[in-house]
Amino acid sequence: MAEPKKIRMRTPLVEMDGDEMTRIIWQMVKDDLICPFVELKSEYFDLGLRHRDETDDEVTVNAAEATRRLGVAVKCATITPNAQRVEEYGLKQMWKSPNGTIRALLDGTVFRTPIVVRGIEPQVRSWKRPITIARHAYGDVYRNVEIRVPGAGRAELVLTSADGTERRELIHEFTSPGVIQGMHNLDASIESFATSCLEYALATRQDLWFATKDTISKTYDHRFKDIFADLFEASYKERFEAAGIEYFYTLIDDAVARVMRSEGGFVWACKNYDGDVMSDMLSAAFGSLAMMTSVLVSPQGHFEYEAAHGTVQRHYYRHLKGERTSTNSVATIFAWSGALRKRGELDDTPELASFADRLEKATIDTIESGQMTGDLARITTFPKPQTLDTEQFILAVAEHLRP
Template identity: 70%
Template sequence: MDKIKMITPLVEMDGDEMTRIIWQQLKDILILPYVDLKTEYYDLGLVHRNETDDQVTVDAANATKKYGVGVKCATITPNAARMDEYNLKSMWKSPNGTIRAILDGTVFRSPILVKGIVPYIPTWKKPICIARHAYGDVYKNTEMRVEGGSKAELCVTKPDGTEERSLIFDFKSDGVIQGMHNIDKSISSFARSCFNYALDQHIDVWFATKDTISKTYDHRFKDIFAEIFENEYKDKFEEAGITYFYTLIDDAVARVIRSEGGYMWACKNYDGDVMSDMIATAFGSLAMMTSVLVSPDGIYEFEAAHGTVQRHYYKHLKGEETSTNSVATIFAWTGALKKRGELDKLPELAEFAEKLEKATIKTIEDGIMTGDLYLISTLQNKTKVNTEDFLKAINERLTAML
C-alpha cells in the first residue's frame, strides 16, 4: 500500500532512557511503514538539553505554537543524583513545566480501558478525566535556603512604586522558603478549557482546591471558575444536562473513591500531577493513560503521562530483556496524528491513527501484553512478551485492519 501523505509536520520531541528506546522502535514498527511521516525534530534528551542550556525545550515549545500539534516522549526532570550522573551544568527545570508555561493550556488525562484490567476501586465503571492546570504554581516556583535569625517577607512593588509587605516567617533556626504565583488570565483559560471540554465530552465537571486554608491564592481559582461558569456556561450546561460544582480537594478525593466515574475532575497544577497518577494506577497502570495539553488558542501537545522507566533502561543497557508498556506512548502518537489529520483535512491519517489504537487494545484483549499488565490482567489465557515483541504483535493486528 502507498504510504499516507502528510501536509504539515508534527513537532516531535524525543526523550530519555527506556521511553527513548521505545520511541524509535514504535516509529520503525508502527508508523514509518504506513505514513510518510513529516516531523520537526527536537532532542529533549537530558544530554542535549544540557548542551543547549535547555534552549532546545523553549525552541520545541515555540515550534509547537507554530505548527499547532506536537508529540512528546517522556523526559528526565533532574534531581541531585542526575546532576552527577549526567554531569549537568544546572539542575534544569521540568521540560513539561517549561512547555506548559509557554503554551499556557490545560492537560487532560484519561485512562485507557481494556477488558481484563479491572480497576482497583470496584465502583469505577467509567473513565475519570483529570483536567490539570498547566501554568505556574510549584513548577515556576522560587526557592531559598534560609539562615536562622533571618526574617522572610512577601513583598509586592505596585505600579506606583509603593510596596505591600506581609511577614512569612521569622526564622529562629535554619529553614527553607518557597514562592509561587499564578495569573488571572491563565486561570480563566483553564476554566474555559475545562467547561468547553466537558461540553464536548458531555461529562460533569468537579473542581477542587483548598480555599479554606489558602484564602487568597486558592480562593482566586474558585472565584474565577464560579464567575465564568455563571456568566458564560450555566445555560449551556443545563441544556446539555451536565453539572458543575466546587468542593474542597479532600472532599473531592472521598467523592471520587465512592463514585462510578464518568466525569472530569479539574485540579490545580501539582494537584493534577499527583491525582492523575493516582487515577491511572487505580485504573490499572500509569502506562495506560492518555495525556494532551490544549492551549486556549487551539494548540495541542500529546505526551505519555509517565516517567522514563529508568529501571528498565539500565536493564536494557546490560543487554537484558525488558517488558515495558508502550501504550501511553502509542496513544500520544495516535492523538497527534489524529489531530494533524483533522486540522489538515486528511481523513486517511486520522483513520490510520484510530486503527492503530484499536489494534493496540485488541492485542491486550487477545492476551498479549507487557509485564505490568500481565500481573494484573484477569484474562485466563495471557502471554507476557518483551518490549519489542509487544509492538510487533500490535503491528500484526494493524496490518490485518489496514
C-alpha cells in the same frame, strides 16, 4: 503482494524525542507502527537530557515555539534532573522540567484519561467509566522560588507596585533554621484553565468538578474558585444545562472522597500539583501508569500529546546490559495516535485520523487477546496471559494493525 500505499500528511507535526527506555520505545513505535503506514512529516527536536544541556535548554523553547506554529506536537518522556542526574550526566546546571517549560510557554491545560481495556479491572470497584484529570499547567510549586533559612530572621512577602509603593505580609519570625517557598499564579492563566476545562466538558458531554482548598488558602485558592464560578455563570451555565451536564466546586479532600465512591465518567479539574498527584493515582488505580493518555491543550488551540509516565530508568539500565525488558509502550503509542488524529482533523485528512483510530484499536485488541507486557500480566483477570517483552509487544500490535 504490493505494499499498501502510505497515508500522506499535509502538515508536519512537532516531534520531541526523549530519554532512556522511552527513547528506545519511541524509535520502535516509529519503525514498526507509524512509518510502514504513514509518510511521516515532522519537525524533530531532541529533548534528550544531554542535548538540552548542550543547547542550554534552548531546544525545549524551540520545540514549544514550533508547536505554536504547527499546532500539533507529540512528545516522548524526558528526564527532569535532580542532583544525582547532574552528576551522572555532567550537566552544566539542574535544568527545569521540559514539560513545565512547554506548559508555561503554551499556557495550556493537561487532560489525562485512563485507557480502559477488558481484562484490566479498576482497583476501585465502583468505577465503571474513565475519569479525566484536567491539570492546570502553569505556576504554583513548578514556578516557585525557595530559600533555605540558615537561622534566626524575619521572612516577609513583599509586593512592590509599579508606582513604587510596597505591601508587606509577615511570613514567619524564624528563631532556628527552616525553609521558605514562594508561589504565584496569573488571573489570565487561571481564566485560560477554566475556559479549557469548561469547553472540554461540553465537547465530551461530561460533568466538570473543580476542587481546591479555599477554606485554608483564602486568597490564592479562592481566586481559582472565583474565576471558575464567574466564568461559568457568565458564559457556560445555559450551555451546560442544555447539554444535560453539571459544574460544581468542592474542597479537594471532599473531592477525593466523592471520586472514590463515584462511577467515573467526569472531568476532575485540579490545580497544577494536585493534578500531577491525582493523575498518577488514577492511572495506577485504573491499571498502570503506562495506560493513560495525556494531551496539553492551549487556549489558542495548540495540542501536545505525550505519555504521562517517566523515562523508565530501571528498564533502561537493564536494556544497556543486554537484558530482556517488558516495558509497556501503550501510552507512547496513544501519544502518537492522538497527535496523528488531531493532525488529520485539522488538515481535513480523514484517512490519517482513521489510521490513528485503527492503531489504538490494534493496541487494545492485542491486550484483550491476552498478549501484554509484564506490568499488565501481573494484574490482569485473564487466566493465562502471554507476557511479551518490549519489542514483542510492539510487533504484536503491528500484526493486529496490518490489513
